[in-house]
Amino acid sequence: MAIYIVTYDLNTPGKDYKDLLIAIRKYTHCHALKSAFFVDSAQTAQQIRDTLMKLIDGNDSLYVMRLTGEWGSNRQMPCTAWLNDGRKF
Numbered sequence: 001m002a003i004y005i006v007t008y009d010l011n012t013p014g015k016d017y018k019d020l021l022i023a024i025r026k027y028t029h030c031h032a033l034k035s036a037f038f039v040d041s042a043q044t045a046q047q048i049r050d051t052l053m054k055l056i057d058g059n060d061s062l063y064v065m066r067l068t069g070e071w072g073s074n075r076q077m078p079c080t081a082w083l084n085d086g087r088k089f
Contacts, residue, residue: 004039006024006037006038006052007033008020008035008060011060017056023051024039027039028040028041038067067083
C-alpha cells in the first residue's frame with residue numbers, strides 16, 4: 001500500500017461531480033483540503049488517475065502523486081494524525 005495525494009481543479013461551472021467524490025472516497029482516505037485528498041491504495045498513481053479521469057471533463061485538471069513519507073504543513077490540519085500514523089509509509 002502507498003499514500004497518494006489526489007488534487008484537482010474542476011472547471012465546468014454547475015456540473016455535479018458527485019461521482020468523482022464517491023470514487024475518491026471508496027479508497028481509504030483523508031479529505032485534506034477543498035480539492036485535495038490523501039488516499040491509501042495498492043494501485044499505482046497511473047491506475048488511480050485512469051479511474052478518476054473517467055469522471056471528469058476534458059477541461060478539468062487532476063494530479064495523483066505518491067508521497068514518500070516526508071511532508072509538512074503550516075499548522076495542525078485535518079489529516080495530520082492520519083499522515084503521522086507510522087503504518088502509512
